[in-house]
Structure formats: C-alpha cells, structure tokens
Amino acid sequence: MEQEPYPLVILGGGPAGLTAAIYAMRAGLTCLVIEKAVAGGAVFLTDKIENYPGFPGGILGPELSQRMEEQAKSLGAEFLQDEVTRVELEGNLKLVKLAGGKTVTSRALVVASGCQPNRLGIPGEDKFYGRGVSYCAACDGAFFRGAEVAVIGGGDSAVQEALLLSKLAKHVHLIHRRDQLRAIQVLQDAAQQAKNISLIWDTLAQEVEGEDQVKAVKLLHKPTGQKRSLPVEGVFIYVGGKPITGFIRHLVEMTPEGYIQAGEDCKTSVPGIFAAGDVRKKPTRQIASAVGDGCNALKAVEDYLLGL
Amino acid sequence: MEQEPYPLVILGGGPAGLTAAIYAMRAGLTCLVIEKAVAGGAVFLTDKIENYPGFPGGILGPELSQRMEEQAKSLGAEFLQDEVTRVELEGNLKLVKLAGGKTVTSRALVVASGCQPNRLGIPGEDKFYGRGVSYCAACDGAFFRGAEVAVIGGGDSAVQEALLLSKLAKHVHLIHRRDQLRAIQVLQDAAQQAKNISLIWDTLAQEVEGEDQVKAVKLLHKPTGQKRSLPVEGVFIYVGGKPITGFIRHLVEMTPEGYIQAGEDCKTSVPGIFAAGDVRKKPTRQIASAVGDGCNALKAVEDYLLGL
Numbered sequence: 357m358e359q360e361p362y363p364l365v366i367l368g369g370g371p372a373g374l375t376a377a378i379y380a381m382r383a384g385l386t387c388l389v390i391e392k393a394v395a396g397g398a399v400f401l402t403d404k405i406e407n408y409p410g411f412p413g414g415i416l417g418p419e420l421s422q423r424m425e426e427q428a429k430s431l432g433a434e435f436l437q438d439e440v441t442r443v444e445l446e447g448n449l450k451l452v453k454l455a456g457g458k459t460v461t462s463r464a465l466v467v468a469s470g471c472q473p474n475r476l477g478i479p480g481e482d483k484f485y486g487r488g489v490s491y492c493a494a495c496d497g498a499f500f501r502g503a504e505v506a507v508i509g510g511g512d513s514a515v516q517e518a519l520l521l522s523k524l525a526k527h528v529h530l531i532h533r534r535d536q537l538r539a540i541q542v543l544q545d546a547a548q549q550a551k552n553i554s555l556i557w558d559t560l561a562q563e564v565e566g567e568d569q570v571k572a573v574k575l576l577h578k579p580t581g582q583k584r585s586l587p588v589e590g591v592f593i594y595v596g597g598k599p600i601t602g603f604i605r606h607l608v609e610m611t612p613e614g615y616i617q618a619g620e621d622c623k624t625s626v627p628g629i630f631a632a633g634d635v636r637k638k639p640t641r642q643i644a645s646a647v648g649d650g651c652n653a654l655k656a657v658e659d660y661l662l663g664l
Numbered sequence: 665m666e667q668e669p670y671p672l673v674i675l676g677g678g679p680a681g682l683t684a685a686i687y688a689m690r691a692g693l694t695c696l697v698i699e700k701a702v703a704g705g706a707v708f709l710t711d712k713i714e715n716y717p718g719f720p721g722g723i724l725g726p727e728l729s730q731r732m733e734e735q736a737k738s739l740g741a742e743f744l745q746d747e748v749t750r751v752e753l754e755g756n757l758k759l760v761k762l763a764g765g766k767t768v769t770s771r772a773l774v775v776a777s778g779c780q781p782n783r784l785g786i787p788g789e790d791k792f793y794g795r796g797v798s799y800c801a802a803c804d805g806a807f808f809r810g811a812e813v814a815v816i817g818g819g820d821s822a823v824q825e826a827l828l829l830s831k832l833a834k835h836v837h838l839i840h841r842r843d844q845l846r847a848i849q850v851l852q853d854a855a856q857q858a859k860n861i862s863l864i865w866d867t868l869a870q871e872v873e874g875e876d877q878v879k880a881v882k883l884l885h886k887p888t889g890q891k892r893s894l895p896v897e898g899v900f901i902y903v904g905g906k907p908i909t910g911f912i913r914h915l916v917e918m919t920p921e922g923y924i925q926a927g928e929d930c931k932t933s934v935p936g937i938f939a940a941g942d943v944r945k946k947p948t949r950q951i952a953s954a955v956g957d958g959c960n961a962l963k964a965v966e967d968y969l970l971g972l
Contacts, residue, residue, distance in 0.1 A: 357946075367715075371717060374717060375717045375952055376952055378714075378715055378717060379715060380953075382714065382715055382802075382805070382806040383802070383805070383828055383831065383832075384828070384831030384832045385666070385831070406686075406690065406735075406739075407686055407687060407690055407959075408718065409679060409682060409683045409686060409731075409732045409735060409955045409958070410716065410718055410719070410723075410728055410732055410735070411735065412731055412734040412735035412736065412738050415718075420718055422709055423717075423718050423719065423720055424717045424718055426720040427714075427717060427719065427720035427721075430720050430721065431714075440802075472897075480723050490945075491689055492692070493886075494687075494690075497690070497691070498690040498739075516970075519970060520692075520966065523691065523692030523693070524691075542970070542971055542972055543970070546971070552675045567760075570915050600767070619928070620927070620928035620946065620947060621947050638928065639928060639960050639964070640930050640959050640963045641959050641960045644683055644687075644955040644956055644958065644959035645955075645956040645959045645960055646956075647717045647952040647955065647956060647957060648952055648953040648954075648956020648957065648959075648960075649956065650717070650952065650970070651715075651948050651950045651952035651953045651956075652757065652947050652948050652953055652956075655947050655948045656947070658824075658828065662824075662827060662850070662851070663850055663854070664850055664851070
C-alpha cells in the first residue's frame with residue numbers, strides 16, 4: 357500500500373534544515389528530516405562557536421547541533437538517516453530516492469544539504485582541523501588574535517578573509533600557488549596596502565605541522581624548488597567549496613559553482629522545492645544566516661501548500 | 665575636540681542589532697549599539713520563545729535578550745541608552761543625533777530599530793499581552809493547540825495567521841470590522857473552506873476579558889448594536905504595524921508602509937547605511953531571520969568599509 361505523501365520533507369539536518377523542521381512542526385505541518393550523517397551538519401564538526409547569538413562565551417558545535425536536533429524532535433519532527441541519491445517530480449509530488457532503496461514522497465521539499473569546503477588534501481590538514489586548520493575566518497578568526505596565521509588561496513574569498521584576519525592576527529601570510537591573485541582588483545589593492553599581510557607567490561602548502569595544535573606550514577616555492585617551514589598558529593584554507601546538490605542538479609536552476617539559485621524567500625525554479633542554508637546562492641554562509649533561511653523557507657512552504 | 669568616528673554604529677539592540685554587534689566585534693570592528701529602552705527589543709517583551717533554534721523546551725524572552733546582550737558585551741561592543749531623533753549625512757560620515765543632545769559620528773550605520781505592531785487600544789489588551797493576547801501566530805500559535813482563539817483583522821496577515829492557527833487551535837473566530845476581507849482572494853477562499861474557521865463580520869472587539877489568562881473577547885456587532893462575550897483562550901491581533909524609522913525616513917528609500925527598502929544583503933539606497941531585522945522589507949519577522957540579517961548586514965558593512 358502506498359504511503360500518504362509527507363506535507364514536507366527536509367533534506368539535511370544542519371541549522372537550516374533543523375530550523376525549517378522547528379517552524380514546520382510549530383505550524384502544524386508534519387515533516388521528515390533526512391540526514392545522511394549526524395544532525396548538525398558542518399556545525400557538528402565545529403569546535404567552539406562564538407558567533408551564534410544566544411550563547412555568551414560560545415558553545416561547542418556538537419552541543420549546539422544536539423540542542424537544535426532535540427528541539428525539532430521534541431516538537432515532533434521525524435528523522436531518517438539515509439543518503440538522498442536523486443529527487444524526481446511526479447506531477448506536483450516530489451519523490452526522494454534514497455541510497456537505502458526507499459522512496460519518500462512529499463508535497464513540498466526543503467533542500468538544506470549544505471556545502472563542503474574543498475580540502476587541499478595535504479598531510480596534517482585533517483588532523484589539525486579545529487586545532488589551527490580552519491575553512492572560515494569569519495567563524496574562527498577571533499580565536500587567533502595576535503597570532504601569526506597563513507591563508508591559502510588567491511580568489512576573492514581567500515583575500516577577503518585575509519583582510520578580515522589582518523584586523524585580528526599579528527601577521528597574515530597569504531600563500532598562493534600562482535604569481536598573481538585571482539581576486540578582484542580592489543581586494544588585491546587592500547591586501548597589498550595592509551601592513552600585516554605578506555604575499556607569498558608561486559608557493560604550495562605541502563603539510564600542516566604541529567603537535568596538539570598547528571605550529572607551522574611546510575611550503576614549496578615552485579620556481580626554485582626551495583622548501584621551508586613557516587611558523588604559524590593558524591592555517592585558513594580557501595580553495596573553493598562544493599555545494600551538495602548532485603541529487604537535484606537536473607531539476608533546479610543552479611549557479612555555475614553548483615549553488616542552488618534561490619532568493620531570500622528560498623524559492624527555487626521548481627514550485628514546491630525550496631533551498632535553505634549553505635546550499636543556496638547567498639551572501640553569507642553562517643549558522644546565524646542558515647537559521648534565517650530555515651525560517652524564511654518555511655514561510656514559503658506554507659504559502660506553497662496554501663496555493664499562494 | 666572632536667571624537668574619532670566609530671567604524672560602525674548600530675541603531676537598536678534587538679536580535680538583529682546584537683547579532684551585527686557580535687559579528688562586528690569578532691571582525692575587529694569597534695561598534696556602538698544605541699538602544700532607547702532595554703536590549704532585546706521586542707524579544708525582551710516576549711514570554712516563552714520556542715522557535716529560536718538552540719533552546720529545546722523554549723526560553724523566556726528576557727533571558728534570550730540578556731544572553732545576546734552579554735555575548736555582544738563580552739566581545740567588547742559598546743552600548744548607549746538614548747533615543748535617536750535624526751540621522752544626517754556629512755560627506756561619507758553618518759551623524760546620529762540623540763534625544764540626550766549628543767551626536768555620534770560613524771562611518772557605517774546599521775539600522776535595526778524594529779517594528780511595533782499596531783494596538784487596538786481596547787481594555788485588557790495590554791493587561792493580557794503574553795497571557796492570551798498575541799500579535800504573532802507564528803511565534804505563539806503553538807501554545808494554543810486545541811483551544812478556541814480569536815483573530816482580529818481582515819488583511820492578508822490576519823487571514824494567513826488565521827489559517828496557520830486553524831491547524832493548531834480547535835476553532836478560529838476571525839473577527840472583522842467590515843463585511844468583506846481585504847485579504848487576497850486565494851486566502852479568503854482558503855479561510856472560507858477551512859472547517860474550523862468562522863468569519864464574524866461587521867464586528868468590533870471592545871474588550872479582552874479574563875482573570876490570570878484571557879477567557880473571552882467582548883464583541884459589538886455594528887449593524888445591530890448587539891453585544892456579546894465570545895469565550896476564547898487566545899486573541900491574535902493583526903491590524904498592521906509601524907516600523908520605527910521616523911529618524912531616517914528623509915534619507916533612505918522606504919516602502920509605502922514605512923519599511924526600509926533593502927535586499928537580503930541589507931544595503932539601503934544610501935551607501936554605508938544598512939537595514940537589518942524587522943525594520944527591513946522582508947519575508948518574515950522572526951528572531952531566527954533577524955539574526956540572519958544581523959550577520960548579512962555585517963558582511964555588507966565590511967565590504968563597504970573596504971571600499972567594495
């Protein structure tokens with residue numbers, strides 16, 4: 357016998373998805389959250405979070421994740437641990453195909469599957485993640501006040517985050533594999549004018565070194581083959597990111613980088629499919645703005661289910 | 665001697681303003697938050713909050729306000745209690761005139777002064793606020809599961825919130841002073857089709873009655889002059905709202921309703937002035953989306969101060 361479709365299925369159990377679930381349950385909409393790993397998404401993997409409002413002194417990532425999950429669960433949201441392989445349409449219904457073989461049917465769908473920063477793939481990068489290695493200066497920069505830090509990359513994000521770090525850290529070493537930055541000119545100018553940013557050209561980061569915490573990054577100067585160890589306490593890596601959208605790429609409009617095209621109202625190009633959180637094309641990828649998305653997406657879901 | 669301008673002044677100490685302050689301090693930007701009353705804004709006046717992610721079981725409004733304020737203060741944000749009377753421009757600088765006589769100068773300005781729901785101005789309305797009287801079904805509707813409630817108003821918001829409440833409450837009485845709704849047709853149709861919504865036409869709410877909590881609303885049927893007491897546990901009032909923007913109305917583009925025109929990036933029509941939270945034209949007016957705004961506004965402030 358076929359199961360009644362859910363009014364709402366949410367793909368992803370990070371802050372955007374969990375917020376959408378909280379708002380759904382409080383609006384009397386039964387919802388199912390599908391998450392392939394643990395609730396909290398990237399937040400679960402974060403050590404200390406100081407910038408999510410409501411937690412003076414900060415909170416650990418796993419604790420915040422757990423609190424949000426518990427909140428959604430206590431309001432009655434259902435959870436399923438499985439991986440989404442593909443979303444298909446059948447009339448107005450959304451069919452969510454799962455790696456476990458099941459298909460879940462829903463009237464509205466919130467895609468909140470997040471985004472993974474690209475890794476350099478060098479030794480020490482994983483080991484020191486959260487202990488000096490970071491992919492987000494806006495999240496972690498404040499932990500490096502007065503320290504020497506390295507930023508790896510040469511695009512807009514890398515340079516902008518180097519500028520942010522330059523206000524906090526003692527010195528920022530911007531390490532780029534080419535002999536010029538890809539970032540827009542005004543950012544390049546600002547970086548070159550900043551007294552405590554040094555540009556290190558034609559150089560690859562080869563290893564993150566340390567004991568408990570990061571102590572240095574090993575560099576290779578490509579033209580000369582010279583190697584050296586640069587003493588730093590922080591290594592910020594900005595070599596792009598991958599939004600997790602493979603399962604829905606064939607359906608909704610995307611940016612060339614693979615983010616889902618949707619405005620602040622979270623509406624995608626397909627009626628009844630909404631994008632919330634890091635997976636959406638948006639100005640910031642932060643917990644604070646992800647919960648904003650979850651809330652806005654639910655407003656759009658309610659409007660959609662009312663036929664507005 | 666003139667004081668050095670602040671890099672950033674934030675008008676309003678609600679969730680949007682406090683989040684902007686948290687992000688500013690963590691980005692190494694000194695900021696001053698000006699709030700005329702207590703930090704937290706409308707949140708401070710809210711009883712229990714169940715839909716702000718991170719607090720399973722809910723949190724009291726004053727406690728959440730205090731936590732956000734403490735967080736901003738512990739990161740070094742400055743606070744000033746005063747009322748803003750007018751903002752003026754002097755070149756690129758923003759001059760904030762205060763009721764106390766002082767003028768504060770800033771390079772960037774985040775306007776997060778909030779919005780006040782219009783009150784009916786009837787006896788009992790203030791007394792039972794938070795004890796049955798509410799201006800936000802999305803915030804408080806879930807506390808009225810299985811109850812009889814009244815919604816007062818006839819516009820889009822009133823009808824949409826009546827529909828939201830109809831999924832939670834036992835019965836919704838939609839009380840309107842005219843003989844037809846102003847809401848768009850599809851909302852009217854949905855309200856008329858909902859089995860547990862009754863429309864009460866040509867009727868004024870005259871008093872909210874109760875002891876500790878709301879027990880009834882006293883109604884006057886205008887054509888007949890007939891009075892009666894309708895037993896309800898909740899009274900939801902939707903008769904418009906007033907964004908608090910008088911001090912900046914002459915400078916930035918506004919909607920006809922007085923909200924500041926600004927997109928998700930919070931940029932207003934004046935470079936260096938940003939609008940965040942309920943004061944901005946936006947899809948939802950919730951704590952979750954206000955903190956999103958605070959975070960996005962700070963990204964825009966940083967870009968502005970870099971000359972981007």
